[in-house]
Amino acid sequence: MSQVVDPETISGPDAAIDLSVLDEARSRLANDDAVLRLSATEAEERSGYQPPTDEGLGERMIMNMGPQHPSTHGVLRLVLELDGEEITRSRPVVGYLHTGMEKTAEQLTYLQGPTNVTRMDYAAPLFNELVFSMATEQLLGVEVPERAQWIRTLMCEVNRISSHMLFMATNGMDLGAVGMMLYGWREREELLRFLEQVTGLRMNHNYIRPGGVAADLPDGWEEHLDSVLSVLPERLEEFDTLMTGQPIWRDRLQGVGVITAEEAITLGATGPILRSTGYAWDLRRDLPYLCYDQLDFDVIVGTHGDSFDRYSIRLAEIRESIGIVRQCMEKMPPGDYRIQDKKVTPPPRARIDESMEALIHHFKIFTEGFKVPEGEVYVAVENPRGELGCYLVSDGSSHPVRMHIRAPSFFNLQTLPHLMQGSLIADTVAVVSSVDPIMGDVDR
Amino acid sequence: MTEVAEEVPGEPAAPGATVHGVLVSDSRGQEVLHPDRSDYVDLVERLRAEGYWMAVDLCGVDYLNTPGDRGLPVGVEPERFEVVVNLIDHRNRRRTRIRVQVPDDDPVVPSLFSVHPGLEASEREAHDLLGIVFSGHPDLSRILLPDDWVGHPLRKDSSIGRIPVQFKDPTASGGARP
Incomplete structure (x- = not known):
């Protein structure tokens, strides 16, 4: 089902990506506040209702999903900060399968x-x-x-x-x-x-x-x-x-x-x-x-x-x-x-029986x-x-x-x-x- | 394999060759840059503007008790730790690698988070397993090990531990059958 793609519509490495667009994406990602920066222990302690804060954040809920959730494909834990049913911030917590x-x-x-x-x-x-x-x-x-x-x-x-x-x-x-x-x-x-x-x-x-x-x-x-x-x-x-x-x-x-x-x-x-x-x-x-x-x-x-x-x-x-x-x-x-x-x-294997060097x-x-x-x-x-x-x-x-x-x-x-x-x-x-x-x- | 130049026959890695004012060497045909800790972030930023858009990987290495040549060019003082960053340039289909020397008594490196936010987890991993501190990192906590873990297991002086094997003493009671 290999589809023919119009080269105009793809943004592959050969099509010029503007560095300014890349810079924009970078500053957006570094500042978009999507990552909930809580350690695994803090997330555990603070899970549940979060009262409104002085900075203008409304009522929220911190929920730990996993590591034993069937849809996490193993032992992935997601710490989710919820506003109603909407995810405001989140973070994956890993390491449950770390065996060095x-x-x-x-x-x-x-x-x-x-x-x-x-x-x-x-x-x-x-x-x-x-x-x-x-x-x-x-x-x-x-x-x-x-x-x-x-x-x-x-x-x-x-x-x-x-x-x-x-x-x-x-x-x-x-x-x-x-x-x-x-x-x-x-x-x-x-x-x-x-x-x-x-x-x-x-x-x-x-x-x-x-x-x-x-x-x-x-x-x-x-x-x-x-x-x-x-x-x-x-x-x-x-x-x-x-x-x-x-x-x-x-x-x-x-x-x-x-x-x-x-x-x-x-x-x-x-x-x-x-x-x-x-x-x-x-x-x-x-x-x-x-x-x-x-x-x-x-x-x-x-x-x-x-x-x-x-x-x-x-x-x-x-x-x-x-x-x-x-x-x-x-x-x-x-x-x-x-x-x-x-x-x-x-x-x-056969050489081992006949050759000392092979052995x-x-x-x-x-x-x-x-x-x-x-x-x-x-x-x-x-x-x-x-x-x-x-x-x-x-x-x-x-x-x-x-x-x-x-x-x-x-x-x-x-x-x-x-x-x-x-x-x-x-x-x-x-x-x-x-x-x-x-x-x-x-x-x- | 004591000289860097010997590793690539036919193409001597000219001693003192530089890229962006940083010493460069050649490891099995792969380009390696050796910046100081101070100009390391600047270098990565300049390389990014040049086309190395993606930081593929970052890891730390502990060279404790590893005598011998490490492929460092003349002028780079070997230290116990190294932070290794792999960059890729999609357009020109090339890779480059950066090796930064990090001393044992002051294992601090500026974080690359501001240049490549994608290295956040890797820097946490290097911090977790090797104890290298990335200054300016937004959240330098442990990632793979529990928060209350003591020590950094990938360091060479960290014991790997053994499970004691209990052999039966035939003279002890219960060992010898009547």
């Missing part, structure tokens, strides 16, 4: 790293592994074989579809289209079954590793993937019937949670939130990595920057991703699925890991939610000095107070859902 994964990464070797990062964005785990592996490879200065690149591209796109399917399910559920939850979940399960066939696990795959991928694609992968992909288009038609054209669905989403391109840029929001404003920015096309420069696909943009556009973009991106996966299947080259560098990747390398890699030259890099990929980055610092040992993940959801959450200001409390759920935060990614 960046600290953990400093204790793990580079080979163990993907096991850790894959648990961050649990809806799109392969992207976390990918960005960590790419950062490690850049520090090592190694080039991954072509087939490994194509396998990574293919698997990530399958993962993108499954992640967006999860969004379809939860977005439908949040807005009362409970049937959608079952359909979205069903489709996602089909895709996870494929991921399981390849990686052995439904989630937290630890499949993409520094140097390539863990294993080659199994026999019969093409038939399996083809059978999954061939049912998806008609299921997506069902989604359109169930949601896209429905007047209730449109009423609940259109014009709700509006943001402009300048505001999104200023707040660091990426992915479907930025693209919903008509700003055509997608790292896959604009700063290509893996094999995206050899693939033909469209960057989907919206026009209004509202919740409906964010929904439509994700639905259209599923269709684009199906096309990308089909191209990957056609173009999949033969060759190695990982580099044959004995210092980085373990030797094949030693195997032992060394799994006990002390491989050493990575000194340096620091920042690598970013386009995750289903936006720019996922990894800042990696090495001191020449086998453990990183610092591993920082730039989580798209962490930044996207900052748009919430601005999206919700002046809207009704009933729209909160629609807005949070359209931002699609994954709390594992936010809290790390």
